[in-house]
Amino acid sequence: MRRSFAVALERYGYEVRVAEDGLAGLEAFREHDFDLLILDVMLPGLDGIGLCRRVRENSLVPVLMMSARGDGLDVVAGLEAGADDYVVKPVETYVLVARIRSLLRRATYSPGPRSAPGPGGDRPADEDVLEFGDLRIDTAGMEVFVAGLPVALTPTELKLLLEFAARPGVVLERHALLRDVWEYGWDGDSRVVDLCVQRLRRKLGRDRIETVRGFGYKLRR
Missing domain, CATH: 3.40.50.2300 (Response regulator)
Structure with a gap:
């Protein structure tokens, strides 16, 4: 084989x-x-x-x-x-x-510039930087920081986090994440999503990504 x-x-x-x-x-x-x-x-x-x-x-x-x-x-x-x-x-x-x-x-994923609300809620952040509390995502350098400390993410974990960060507070369904992150053109195994979210929580903080039972997950604003 x-x-x-x-x-x-x-x-x-x-x-x-x-x-x-x-x-x-x-x-x-x-x-x-x-x-x-x-x-x-x-x-x-x-x-x-x-x-x-x-x-x-x-x-x-x-x-x-x-x-x-x-x-x-x-x-x-x-x-x-x-x-x-x-x-x-x-x-x-x-x-x-x-x-x-x-x-x-x-x-080799490289997203285009995205903007996110600043700490005050109405001031835009730098176009290459997304900030959510002490979570900072540099989309140009493809780096993630929590409380100023770098966090090592696999390419899959990083792309999943960027999907959440592009729509903070919006519930993303598991099958949509399978399509957009794992590129499944058919119904895949949603356990890959659940376990990757668990790994993200261990690295970023358990309360960072919220489970919405029966629907999916969302990034807390």
Whole structure:
């Protein structure tokens, strides 16, 4: 399966490096600069979830998790470990490529200037800076600060936050976020949204993003 995926992705123009187990994958990750990682949950030695956690200790590289289970336990564990998205085996090559392209677009995402109310509510902020209390988002530098301290976000987390920041106080439905952030053209698994919001809350503050039960989420003004 590893060889067949590598050959298929090379046909799409990607340069692919493979590792036969988690420890070999970790060594390859430390020795090379990758644009994206595809991790199988069921890797020998160090499994994909453990490898994802090790990667997230010092890298924000996009991670696509691959799972064979249908009960969703591995999916949840992988997303909680910091994966950006997942596919379930068996997976068609065109589906895998679509998820890869979406992740790579997020990694190079650059929004246009947006404005937001200033602390007083009627004074516009700098066109490249969004401020919500002690949360500051520099859309030009693609940097986020809380109480003046920088916060490291994955490309997916950053794009999700920018979606909320573009419409503060407006409820965004999960399926709309799947479409706009994850680029699902069909109904995807809303757990990816829920778990990414949880990760954002851990990094930005638990009360920053409000759950509106039965509808979705909104960024507090």
